[in-house]
Amino acid sequence: MKARICTTESTTPVSLDFRTQQIIQLADIDGHIRFIQALMGKYSFPSEQKAQLQTELKKIQDRQNEKALNMAVIGEFSSGKSSFINALLRENLLEADAIQGTTVASTLIGYSPERMFCTYGRGGKGKQTRSVENAAALAKLLAAYTSGNRKDENAQHLEVGYPSDFLQQGIRIIDTPGTNSLEQWHEDVTKEAIREQADACIILTSAEKPFPESFCRFLEDNLEDVLQTCVFVVTKIDLVPPKQQARQLEYIRKVLKEKLSVHDPLVLPYSALPVINGTGTEYIEGNRETEERILKFLQEQRIRIQLQRCMALSENAMGRLKESMEQISSQQEQRHLQLMQAVTTDLQGFVMRKKSEISLSYQENTNEKLKAIGENVDVWIRDKKREVYEAFQKPATESGIRDFLQTKLNPLLEEKKSEILKNAGISAESSSKYLSEIQSIAEGHCRRFEADFKREYRQLELLAHDLVQEVDKSVRLDDSLMTNIQANIAIRQKVEANVKQSNRGFMGYAGAGAAAGAAIGSVVPIIGTTAGAVIGAVAGFMRFSKKSDDSSRGTAFRNQVAGDVNAVVEQYFRSLKDSVLQFFYQNAANCWMQVERVMDQYLTQYTGIVHEMRKRDQHAQEEAALKIRAIQGDISLTQQQLEQIKSVRYKISQM
Numbered sequence: 089m090k091a092r093i094c095t096t097e098s099t100t101p102v103s104l105d106f107r108t109q110q111i112i113q114l115a116d117i118d119g120h121i122r123f124i125q126a127l128m129g130k131y132s133f134p135s136e137q138k139a140q141l142q143t144e145l146k147k148i149q150d151r152q153n154e155k156a157l158n159m160a161v162i163g164e165f166s167s168g169k170s171s172f173i174n175a176l177l178r179e180n181l182l183e184a185d186a187i188q189g190t191t192v193a194s195t196l197i198g199y200s201p202e203r204m205f206c207t208y209g210r211g212g213k214g215k216q217t218r219s220v221e222n223a224a225a226l227a228k229l230l231a232a233y234t235s236g237n238r239k240d241e242n243a244q245h246l247e248v249g250y251p252s253d254f255l256q257q258g259i260r261i262i263d264t265p266g267t268n269s270l271e272q273w274h275e276d277v278t279k280e281a282i283r284e285q286a287d288a289c290i291i292l293t294s295a296e297k298p299f300p301e302s303f304c305r306f307l308e309d310n311l312e313d314v315l316q317t318c319v320f321v322v323t324k325i326d327l328v329p330p331k332q333q334a335r336q337l338e339y340i341r342k343v344l345k346e347k348l349s350v351h352d353p354l355v356l357p358y359s360a361l362p363v364i365n366g367t368g369t370e371y372i373e374g375n376r377e378t379e380e381r382i383l384k385f386l387q388e389q390r391i392r393i394q395l396q397r398c399m400a401l402s403e404n405a406m407g408r409l410k411e412s413m414e415q416i417s418s419q420q421e422q423r424h425l426q427l428m429q430a431v432t433t434d435l436q437g438f439v440m441r442k443k444s445e446i447s448l449s450y451q452e453n454t455n456e457k458l459k460a461i462g463e464n465v466d467v468w469i470r471d472k473k474r475e476v477y478e479a480f481q482k483p484a485t486e487s488g489i490r491d492f493l494q495t496k497l498n499p500l501l502e503e504k505k506s507e508i509l510k511n512a513g514i515s516a517e518s519s520s521k522y523l524s525e526i527q528s529i530a531e532g533h534c535r536r537f538e539a540d541f542k543r544e545y546r547q548l549e550l551l552a553h554d555l556v557q558e559v560d561k562s563v564r565l566d567d568s569l570m571t572n573i574q575a576n577i578a579i580r581q582k583v584e585a586n587v588k589q590s591n592r593g594f595m596g597y598a599g600a601g602a603a604a605g606a607a608i609g610s611v612v613p614i615i616g617t618t619a620g621a622v623i624g625a626v627a628g629f630m631r632f633s634k635k636s637d638d639s640s641r642g643t644a645f646r647n648q649v650a651g652d653v654n655a656v657v658e659q660y661f662r663s664l665k666d667s668v669l670q671f672f673y674q675n676a677a678n679c680w681m682q683v684e685r686v687m688d689q690y691l692t693q694y695t696g697i698v699h700e701m702r703k704r705d706q707h708a709q710e711e712a713a714l715k716i717r718a719i720q721g722d723i724s725l726t727q728q729q730l731e732q733i734k735s736v737r738y739k740i741s742q743m
Contacts, residue, residue, distance in 0.1 A: 108387050111740050115391045117152055120398040121145070123729055124405060127722060133408050141408070144401045148394060151287075156198065157386040158285050160262040162311075163292030164303050168323030168360060172292060173197070173261055175360035175375065177252045179223055182263065183231040195230070196285070198260040200249025205229055208245040226250075257383065262286055288389035289318040290382065295325045295333075295357075298340045304347050312348075317392060319354050319385050320344060321378065326359040326368055333357065356381055392737065399733045406726040413719040420712040427705050435694045438544060439687050446533050450683065453529045454676045458669065461512075461522050465668055468511050469661045472504035476657055486645040493649065501660055512668055523675055530679035534686050541690060 128141055163169040170182035181197070203226045206217040220226040226248070233246055255261070262285055291307070293299050307315060320340070328336050337355050344350040356378040362368020363375055479500055483489045506515060513520025 107743060108384065111388055111391055111743065114736055114739060115395055117394045117398065121149060121152065124401055127405055131412065137408050141405060148397050148401065151394060156258050156260050157390060158260050158262055158287045159386055160264060160286035160289045161292065162264055162289055167292045167294050169292050171360035172323055172358060173263060175363050176254045177250060180364065181223065181227050181250065195246040195248060195263040196260055197248045197250055197263065199252060199255035201251055202249065204249030206247040287393055288386045289314060291318050291320050292323050295322045295328045295336055298322065299343050307348055315348055315350050317389055319356060319382055322355060322357050323360060325357040326362050326371060354385065395733050395737055399730060402726050402730055406723055409719050409723050413716050416712050416715055420708055424705055427701055436691055439691050442537055442540060443684060443687055446537060450529065450533050450680055454526060457525055457529065458672055458676065461672055462669055465665050468508045469665055472508060473657060473661055476500055476504060480653060483642065485642040489642055489646050505664055508664060514671055522672060526676050526679055530683050533683050537687055
C-alpha cells in the first residue's frame with residue numbers, strides 16, 4: 089500500500105553509484121513498460137483478462153514513478169526488530185519491549201518534515217491523521233496501537249511521518265508484526281506487506297538464537313519464493329564475543345543454505361542497543377557499512393522486482409495472445425465445417441414437397457372461408473332486395489311508378505350495392521376483414537413453412553443469420569426471408585395493391601352502365617348496366633294508353649311491369665354476388681401466389697447466401713491466417729523480450 093503522508097517530495101534523492109546506474113540502464117524497465125503498453129493497445133482482450141493485465145501494468149508503472157524505496161522488516165518477537173528500526177531512525181520511536189500486539193495493523197514509516205500519525209481502516213477507509221508535538225508523544229501513540237494497550241480492529245494500516253536523515257534518503261520502512269505471534273492475522277499482514285509493498289525484505293534474526301524452528305517454518309511456508317532475494321540481518325551481534333562473531337555469521341549462512349535452501353545469502357551484522365544507548369561506538373562503523381549495503385541492495389532489488397513483474401506480465405500477455413490465436417483458428421475451422429455441412433442440403437426438393445403439401449391445406453382453408461363469405465353476401469342481398477321491392481311498392485299512381493323506374497330505381501340499386509360492398513369491406517371507405525382473414529390464412533401457411541424450414545435447416549439458418557444482412561441486394565429479395573420477420577409483409581403489400589386495382593375496375597364499370605342501355609338479360613358480370621335495362625323495359629309499356637292517374641291504374645301498371653323489374657333486380661344482385669365472390673376468389677389466388685413466391689424466395693435466397701458464404705468463408709480464412717501470423721509475430725517479439733529480461737537478470741547477478 090502506498091504511503092499517503094510519508095511522501096518523498098521533501099526527501100533527498102537516493103544517491104546511485106556507478107554500478108547501480110549501470111544496472112538501471114541495463115534493466116530498461118521503462119522500455120519494457122512501453123513494449124507491454126503497445127502490446128495491450130494492439131489487441132482487444134476479453135474484459136476480465138484486460139482488466140487483470142491493466143492492473144498489473146499499473147502496479148509496475150506506479151512503482152516506477154515512485155522514487156521511494158520500501159524496506160519491509162520481518163522478524164519474530166524478541167528478535168530486536170524494534171531496536172533495529174530505532175537505530176536506523178537514530179531515535180527511540182518503537183517500544184522495544186512491547187508485548188505481542190492484538191491490533192490488525194502494520195506500520196509504514198516514511199519521511200515527513202513534521203511528526204505525523206495516520207490510521208487507515210478496512211479497505212483504506214476511515215483515514216485519521218494527526219500531528220504530534222514530539223518524539224515521545226509519537227512513540228506513546230504508536231505503542232498504543234502496536235503493543236496491546238489499545239485494541240482497534242478497524243485500524244488495519246498505520247503510517248508514521250518522521251523527520252529522519254535515514255528516511256530522507258527516500259527510504260520507507262514497513263514494520264510488520266512479529267511472526268511468532270499467537271494471532272494468525274500477524275502472519276497475513278506480513279505476507280501482504282512483502283508481496284504488495286516491499287522492494288526488498290530485511291529478515292532479522294538474533295545472534296543469540298538464530299533462526300529458531302518456528303521462524304524457519306514460517307519462512308518456508310510463506311516466503312519460500314522470495315528468500316533468495318532477501319537480506320538477512322543478524323541483530324544483537326554485540327551479545328556474541330567479538331572473536332566468535334565471524335564464526336556465528338558463517339554458521340547462520342550455513343543454516344540458511346541447508347535449512348532454507350538460500351544459495352548465496354547476504355548476511356549482515358548489526359548492533360542496535362549499544363549505539364542507541366551511546367555505549368557501543370566500536371559498532372558505529374560496522375552498522376554504517378550494513379546500512380549502506382542494505383540501501384544498495386534495496387536499489388538493486390527494486391530493479392530485480394520490477395524486472396520480475398515485467399517478466400510475469402509479459403508471460404501473462406503472451407498466454408493471452410496464444411489463447412486468442414487458438415480461438416481464432418478454432419472458430420474459423422468450426423465455421424468452415426458448418427458451412428461445408430450446410431451447403432450439401434437439398435433445399436429444392438424440400439420446397440417442392442412443401443408447396444404440394446401446403447397447397448392442399450390452403451385450398452381447404454380458403455374454400456371454407458369463401459363459403460362463409462358467400463353466405464354473408466346472400467344475407468346482405470336478401471335484405472337489400474327486400475328494401476328495393478318495398479320501395480317499388482310505395483308509389484300508388486302510374487306516374488309515380490314511372491317516375492320511380494325512370495329516376496329512382498337505378499340510384500337505389502347503386503346505393504344498395506355500395507352498402508353491400510361496404511359490408512364486404514371492398515369499398516373505398518372501408519377495409520375488408522374477410523380479405524384480412526384470407527391474408528391471415530396465407531400468412532399462417534408462410535409461418536408454417538418458415539417453422540418447418542428452421543427445424544429442417546437449423547444449421548443453415550444459424551450460419552446465414554450473421555451474413556444475411558450483408559448479402560448483395562440482388563440476392564436479398566425480401567427482408568422477411570432467413571430472418572425472424574414474418575412473411576406477411578410481402579403478402580399484404582401485394583394483395584392490397586391488387587385490391588386497389590380491382591376496386592378501380594369495379595367502380596369504373598358502374599359509371600358506364602347507364603349509357604350502355606343494354607337489354608334485359610344482357611347484364612355483364614361486372615355490375616353497371618341496370619339503368620339502361622330499366623329504361624328499355626319502361627319504354628316497352630308506353631303502348632298502354634294513359635286514361636287516368638288513379639290508384640287502380642297504378643296497381644295495374646305495377647303488375648304489368650313487376651316481372652321485368654324483378655328480372656332486372658334479381659339479375660343485378662346475382663351479378664353483384666358473382667362479382668364480390670370473384671373478387672375474393674381472385675385475391676385468395678393472389679395470396680397463394682405470394683405464399684409460393686415466399687417459398688421460392690427461400691430457394692433463391694439459399695442459393696445466393698451459400699454463394700456469399702463461400703466467398704466470405706474464403707475471405708475469413710485469409711483474414712484469420714493474417715491475424716494468426718500477426719499474433720505469432722508478437723508472440724515471438726514477447727518471447728524475445730522475456731529472453732532479454734532473463735539475460736539482464738543473469739548479468740545483474742554476475743555484476
